[in-house]
Amino acid sequence: MKLKVYLSGEIHSDWRKQIIEGCQQENLDISFYSAVTDHDASDAAGDVLGEEANSFWRDHKSAKVNAIRTRTLLEKSDIAVIRFGDKYKQWNAAFDAGYCAALGKPYITLHSEEIIHPLKEVNAEAKAWAETTDQVVEILKNILN
Amino acid sequence: MKLKVYLSGEIHSDWRKQIIEGCQQENLDISFYSAVTDHDASDAAGDVLGEEANSFWRDHKSAKVNAIRTRTLLEKSDIAVIRFGDKYKQWNAAFDAGYCAALGKPYITLHSEEIIHPLKEVNAEAKAWAETTDQVVEILKNILN
Amino acid sequence: MKLKVYLSGEIHSDWRKQIIEGCQQENLDISFYSAVTDHDASDAAGDVLGEEANSFWRDHKSAKVNAIRTRTLLEKSDIAVIRFGDKYKQWNAAFDAGYCAALGKPYITLHSEEIIHPLKEVNAEAKAWAETTDQVVEILKNILN
Amino acid sequence: MKLKVYLSGEIHSDWRKQIIEGCQQENLDISFYSAVTDHDASDAAGDVLGEEANSFWRDHKSAKVNAIRTRTLLEKSDIAVIRFGDKYKQWNAAFDAGYCAALGKPYITLHSEEIIHPLKEVNAEAKAWAETTDQVVEILKNILN
Amino acid sequence: MKLKVYLSGEIHSDWRKQIIEGCQQENLDISFYSAVTDHDASDAAGDVLGEEANSFWRDHKSAKVNAIRTRTLLEKSDIAVIRFGDKYKQWNAAFDAGYCAALGKPYITLHSEEIIHPLKEVNAEAKAWAETTDQVVEILKNILN
Amino acid sequence: MKLKVYLSGEIHSDWRKQIIEGCQQENLDISFYSAVTDHDASDAAGDVLGEEANSFWRDHKSAKVNAIRTRTLLEKSDIAVIRFGDKYKQWNAAFDAGYCAALGKPYITLHSEEIIHPLKEVNAEAKAWAETTDQVVEILKNILN
Amino acid sequence: MKLKVYLSGEIHSDWRKQIIEGCQQENLDISFYSAVTDHDASDAAGDVLGEEANSFWRDHKSAKVNAIRTRTLLEKSDIAVIRFGDKYKQWNAAFDAGYCAALGKPYITLHSEEIIHPLKEVNAEAKAWAETTDQVVEILKNILN
Amino acid sequence: MKLKVYLSGEIHSDWRKQIIEGCQQENLDISFYSAVTDHDASDAAGDVLGEEANSFWRDHKSAKVNAIRTRTLLEKSDIAVIRFGDKYKQWNAAFDAGYCAALGKPYITLHSEEIIHPLKEVNAEAKAWAETTDQVVEILKNILN
Secondary structure, eight states: OOOEEEEEESSSSSSHHHHHHHHHHOOOOOEEOOOOHHHHHHTTTGGGOOOOOOHHHHHHHHHHHHHHHHHHHHHOOOOHHHHHHESSSOHHHHHHHEEEEEHHHHHEEOOOOGGTTTHHHHHHHHHHHEESSSHHHHHHHHHHO | EEEEEEEEESSSSSHHHHHHHHHHHHOEEEEEEEEEOOOHHHHTTGGGGGOSSSHHHHHHHHHHHHHHHHHHHHHSSHHHEOOSSSSSSHHHHHHHHHHHHHTTEEEEEOOOGGGGGHHHHHHHHHHHSSSSSSHHHHHHHHHHO | OOEEEEEEESSSSSHHHHHHHHHHHOOOEEEEEOOOHHHHHHTTTTGGGGGOHHHHHHHHHHHHHHHHOOOOHHHHOOOOEEESSSSSOOOOHHHHHHHHHHHHHEEEEEEEGGGGTHHHHHSSSSSSSSHHHHHEEEEEEHOOO | OOOOEEEEOOOOOSSHHHHHHHHHTOOOOOOEEEEEHHHHHHHTGGGGOOOOSSSSHHHHHHHHHHEEEEHHHHOOOOOOEEOOOSSOOHHHHHHHHHHHHHTTOEEEOOOOGGTTTTTTTHHHHSEESSSSSHHHHHHHHHHHH | EEEEEEEOOOOOOSHHHHHHHHHHHHHHHHHEOOOOOHHHHHHTTTTGOOOOSSSHHHHHHHHHHHHHHHHHHHOOEEEEEEEOSSSSOOOHHHHHHHHHHHTTOOOOOOOOOOGGTTTTTHHSOOOOEEESSHHHHHHHHHHHO | OOOOEEEEEEEEEOOOHHHHHHHHHHTEEEEEEEEEOOOHHHHHGGGGOOOOSSHHHHHHHHHHHHHHHHHHHHHHEEEEEEEEOOOSSHHHHHHHHHHHHHTTTEEEEOGGGTTTTTTTHHSSSOOOOESHHHHHHHHHHHHHH | OOOOEEEEESSSSSSHHHHHHHHHTTTTOOOEEEOOOOOOHTTTTGGGGGGOOOOOHHHHHHHHHHHHHHHHHHHHOOOEEEESSSOOOOOHHHHHHHHHHHHHHHHHEOOOGGGTTTTHHHHHSSHHHHHHHHHHHHHHHHHOO | EEEEEEEEEEOOHHHHHHHHHHHHHHOEEEEEEEEEOHHHHHHTTGGGGGOSSSSSHHHHHHHHHHHHHHHHHHOOOOOEEOOOOOOSOOHHHHHHHHHHHHHTTTTTEEGGGTTTTTHHHHHTTTTEEEESSSOOOOOOOOHOO
């Protein structure tokens, strides 16, 4: 069985790479999906449709163009891993968690102990909370072995 | 027709009261629902099930007990208003937005101009972005009149 | 049993009034719902959220604010009547028909013989095509008697 | 990942060919689907089931036979591109947009600036509005790269 | 709790009246729904939309007009009772059973022992097979008491 | 695109073979599914689970064992062709039609002119009525070409 | 808001009565539903449809007749409380838990500490584990106050 | 057609091996899925996320990590076989049965005659009750041949 895993959240560290490489070392048959993780490219995704003077509408256009990608890939995935870093608002990551919860799609959160309290509603619907990418790899291994 | 509106998010200002009173002045037939908005009571919702030494599990129990309320009320509601203040992580508000998006339930965001950018994914699925509670009342009036 | 009927489409003739009065004369227990039918008010529904220089975004904001109303009322309705007049594009009416079709919600079209051909895909999923409001009243009577 | 894209709407220009070729030049792994785009063949799709004297029923039979194709292909697709030309009623295109909206399937509209206003409800649920086929190719590229 | 029960099938005997009266005697709080049970009125339901020379299209129009009623009422009901008499094809009754099965809506069949074999697929998804209306009343009583 | 077509109904003529061969001659890429079409084998499908003295329970067991197959294959199929012969009750065929209707799965009926009237509710939800297997092949060709 | 709560499981102690009375003392506006809790009546629910020599079929008939009640009431309920006593198999209670989990319907388990381990999969999807009926009342109060 | 079958329940006998080998001998094209069947590994599935002093939370973590696997595989499967042995509570097996019932996914129970009565609600929604693995193989053969 081939598993599809969506990697949502933080784009400022290499956690995606760690999970993907960890799974490759374990020979797990997983396809990984993700939003556009280049921050500038993501912000500019809608610019091809014409420039906007107003920053709300520029963001709106880019966010919707990105949503075609993220909604499609998230719906196709069996499981999501949702990463919260220690900085920034990261409301898109929490949004993805709520989206998964409503669909009954299982997700794992990946974050440090410092932010347990503000993430309590997100973790209430999560299937697991991991602190390290190694733990995530172990959990994915548990599905396929 | 009676409308059911869920008020999600920030608990440190009186925006709920403003919307409810604004709608009453307009004689709009709306039932408003909400999470437990008393911060300490919310954090302690699970304590009745036994004390926990570990803070993760205390949060987990309370968040799940609260989720019985929030999921039930959100599912029953026709529309959600989701408020983001300028402080705190407020991941539960973004989580509710994602939950609504997956269900196709329309929601309105209520936040200041300063946080447009980090909320762009949340607003991409919103039906409206309001900056004041008066604007929210006007939008609700547009549904019922 | 109380029936809920959504009246979608043309806003330049009094077909809604004719159906509502016809059903009242037959003492049919029906609640009728509809979009905002005042053309200028509908176009301006989003203006409360701030003016827009760009006409696309003004339309976009108003259409989304109106969608909170129309999606909510259409979802609550048991049946839709969708009226196509002889003028204008009326893509919103065809959009509502497609929306109903996807949900399996039965709808009746109301239009003249002249536009049978361009409406053939819309009628392929309709439960009935009526040419007069009296015919619509008769069909609604058939449900309740 | 292989993407499935449905191309709905106008059959009097070569916009489908432009998008398909544009995606091939970018080496995007996409299967494109579409209704029968030969106008006469589409109108005659039901004739195999017997001739009809009445034009309503001829249209009805053909539209239903075509609906087996269009509903099946649209349901299988991940994303739709919906093209509105400047002529004709094109209610089937708006119908497809409404159908997608109800299913939560993302769609992109492709049309000129002249028809922004009558398409405002259709665009309210769209993820993007493009004016050129090049823009559509760029958006599809954003999903797969 | 008020229960909604749909009575589908045979229109040539008074089984509906027997069940309704039996439930009234037991003071069961049930609303009963049904198709139009006057055979000629049912066949003529679509005539208000214009006469048809071709018998297929006359039947088609009437059946679709009736379907607005039957689909709406069946969807609203909690439970269906589906009666098969010893005569006629009664494919509409079997159709309603399949419709209920796909929706997971529980149904009870009511028929004589003679037609057990041809109804085996219909009974495979039924929650009960009754031979008398008294038995149906007892089963409904079991839900409400 | 590979299409999946379920062939439901009559087992006493070779209509399945005609359709399958007709599609092969047209090189249509279709997988065909069906219930067990050997009458005795179908009736005996449950016997492996132990003999039954009571004919109702023998039928019940076999019908349920067969339902594992038919429900699974029907759910996987894109389209159904439902054949009604001139003899027998064939309630299972009408049941399958109702099942498809509730799921929004398109189906084609295949039957002679003599039984138009008793099949009017079944045809009201059908996408096409064919009288010959050649017509069915033509309709399937219209989907894939 | 009126809440609907389904009380599933053990029928050999008065836990239902304790919860109902506890909620009445708190003036909580809740309708409580339940399976038939008289053991002999439950086992005999199908006897009205005719006696069975074979105990499997007697059980089967009764269980299906009861399922009309339990499935209908469980689907209508907002929340379930599922009680596991220390004796008997109680597979019906675990079945109801799985049913709720698949529907995304929140449930609370009520059981002693002794059976934590065999209930771990049931609790993995529960929103709360209570040991006393007072705790259940407190949780229900948290939803309505 | 390739079939996907989930094998749920008892882990203390080799019934899975018997079914898999029996299907191989019949050359049935089936992929079999299952929970982790090593008892200790299953209990320890969550330990990688950190040790727990409290046994409830250790079980909770492991059960949720396992649920990622079991929910994902069960959702992907066409059919489930659910085995109840004569010992232990086996509430997870009954839970899986309820989960399948709510999704309309067909399942077969496999158990001895001794436990017919406590399994009557589970069997009420099952498509077949088998006593031997050979019977299960025969039923699976009936789907694919």
